[in-house]
Amino acid sequence: MDRVLKDLEPKLVLEYFEDLTRIPRGSGNEDQVCDYLIKFAEKNGFSWHKDHMKNLLIRVPATPGYEDHPTVIVQGHTDMVCEKNADTVHDFEKDPIKMEIEGDKIIAKETTLGADDGIGIALAMAIASDKTIPHPPLELVCTSDEERGMTGVEAFDTSLLKGRILINLDATDEGVFVVGCAGGPVVRVEIPIAYEKAPQGYAPIHIKITGLKGGHSGEDIHRGRANSIKLISRIINDIGRNMPYKMAEITGGLKYNAIPREAQAILLVPNDTKEKAIDIAKKMTENFAREYYSIENDLLVTAEEINKTYETVLTDISATKIMDFITLAQCGIVRMNHQLEGVVESSVSLGVINLEGDKAVIQTMTRSSSESMYMDMYYNIERLAQNVGAKTFIMSNCPEWEYNPHSAIKNVFESTFEEIFNKKPKFLVLHAGLECGVFAKKIPEYVDMIAAGPDLRDLHTPGEYIIISSLQRFWQFFKEVFKKL
Ligand SMILES: [Zn+2]
Structure with missing residues (x-):
């Protein structure tokens, strides 16, 4: 040869x-x-x-x-x-x-x-x-x-x-x-959830976020890219401020060490408020487009009624636990390195959320060149998890x-x-x-x-x-x- x-x-x-x-x-x-x-x-x-x-x-x-x-x-x-x-x-x-x-x-x-x-x-x-x-x-x-x-x-x-x-x-x-x-631990959070009978007179609305850039949750964290799990939590919370809803599904992200690019949820809302729910999602889309102007040019949020019947939905307590966790979890740059300009010292990223049987499973990853900082971020996750009745597991621990x-x-x-x-x-x-x-x-x-x-x-x-x-x-x-x- x-x-x-x-x-x-x-x-x-x-x-x-x-x-x-x-x-x-x-x-x-x-x-x-x-x-x-x-x-x-x-x-x-x-x-x-x-x-x-x-x-x-x-x-x-x-x-x-x-x-x-x-x-x-x-x-x-x-x-x-x-x-x-x-x-x-x-x-x-x-x-x-x-x-x-x-x-x-x-x-x-x-x-x-x-x-x-x-x-x-x-x-x-x-x-x-x-x-x-x-x-x-x-x-x-x-x-x-x-x-x-x-x-x-x-x-x-x-x-x-x-x-x-x-x-x-x-x-x-x-x-x-x-x-x-x-270094820092990869943390798995398991929130116990339960289902109940879906209410009558509600319409399922499918909310979907796609087109985000994603990237490595460490090396790309300083680029200010959107996290699809965080974005969808904002839409759901805004709907929740305006009408009662029931959550049927929520999922987002593929890898614990990547910034999630997609997320989707199915919410059941009272029939007479479904137009308004869709409007709220659209309004949020305009906010996101402005907030991420020049960073996320292909960001796409869709919200539409789907033709599917849900027999069961998450109980309100379960949905609240999930929303409390993903809304309040730290995500993004936590601190810059004070000795090297422009270098991130500590960050944490929500990577994945899925419903698996009687649990909502969230994978999140902490990173810091300082052990005390990544442990602090870990303890924050653990504390928040305890507050929603969840368990945390350290999946792997990369040394700094x-x-x-x-x-x-x-x-x-x-x-x-x-x-x-x-x-x-x-x-x-x-x-x-x-x-x-x-x-x-x-x-x-x-x-x-x-x-x-x-x-x-x-x-x-x-x-x-x-x-x-x-x-x-x-x-x-x-x-x-x-x-x-
Ligand atoms: Zn290599």
């Missing part, structure tokens, strides 16, 4: 990356990529250790003159997200990724490219094996199963590591170094990586970047989870960490690409960093 990237710089990095694109490595399927990395280690005379989760640790001795420098952990994840276009024939269990060069891009048009985080692994391999680059002792940590919830790194035995400096290569903006990340303004590795990255590019880099506390949080939690001593990488775009979707010139600049910078460690 012809090598697509053979003439492109940086050669060694792209040679390793191209090898990686030929190895099937969807989450959970990392054995072959481990074999490849073990071969690489043995060829270079590096010792290695593989665990039952397919995490791989490769120990790289220092280059001459760097033997007594502190060990540096260089980390990336070997697995990738496997997505393809609906009409694309591609077997992620055995087919190599088809990629091409298009202008300044290395792109896979029909599938994901796996630059996330293949490029991180390739960069680590190149630093370790390029004989011209001086570096301290390195521990390459290649983790598995990051994309399905970081279960690889969770199981990794960090007591094997000597290093207390860690460079994570899973960041995707050149010149923006990640110096912290958010707290920002340290005095980080030494941050200073090295900053000064090296300035020397080479004559400008200051940006620093970001990611409002999402990163494997660094798990290392911070599992290693008892302080670990000085930073995350970096070249520009990668459209991750996790077909059409994922690397910006070649950005990778070239990043490589120039990255090599320089190791001389100073």
Whole structure:
């Protein structure tokens, strides 16, 4: 098979990356990529250790003159997200990724490219094996199963590591170094509900919200996008201020970690008020259009009478509990980071609401780079839940990586970047989870960490690409960093 990237710089990095694109490595399927990395280690005379989760640790001795420098952990994840276009024939269990060069891009048009985080692994391999680059002792940590919830790194035995400096290569903006990340629990709230016989003389009104932008509930929370569950609660509350209603259905959102894009409810209102109920929903639509002008241009609210008979509806107490919870629950940015301008520190998002038998189930997610803040948001959810007779369950808990303004590795990255590019880099506390949080939690001593990488775009979707010139600049910078460690 012809090598697509053979003439492109940086050669060694792209040679390793191209090898990686030929190895099937969807989450959970990392054995072959481990074999490849073990071969690489043995060829270079590096010792290695593989665990039952397919995490791989490769120990790289220092280059001459760097033997007594502190060990540096260089980390990336070997697995990738496997997505393809609906009409694309591609077997992620055995087919190599088809990629091409298009202008300044290395792109896979029909599938994901796996630059996330293949490029991180390739960069680590190149630093370790390029004989011209001086570096301290390195521990390459290649983790598995990051994309399905970081279960690889969770199981990794960090007591094997000597290093207390860690460079994570899973960041995707050149010149923006990640110096912290958010953690926080995903919380499931179960509100007990009961049904009663539907009243006579009522008409069912179907209210539906669609067309919202949605997005990641952490990384997109600062964009001010509408939350469909919050919007529908406002319509229902406004109807409730004007007439009695019975709730038959309510549902919204698909994922706990996404801003919900759609929501719908069916309310039964007295026949002689149904026009008014529909009018109220329409009036609210005008308010939303004004409030979200230029943010949510495709927002659509529909309200119409439907031709369906409901035998039962929620009791008033049940409907009130649900409405109290979704109306009063905190949602959106809670606090900005006071040390890094424009960076969100804490947020919480209502993700999903569904009626499941005798419960209304709500999934909500808290995020903060400060543990005390995400616990405070959690306690708020718990308290509100108790007030409506609901139970809360912590479904998973992602650990935070707290920002340290005095980080030494941050200073090295900053000064090296300035020397080479004559400008200051940006620093970001990611409002999402990163494997660094798990290392911070599992290693008892302080670990000085930073995350970096070249520009990668459209991750996790077909059409994922690397910006070649950005990778070239990043490589120039990255090599320089190791001389100073
Ligand atoms: Zn990644």
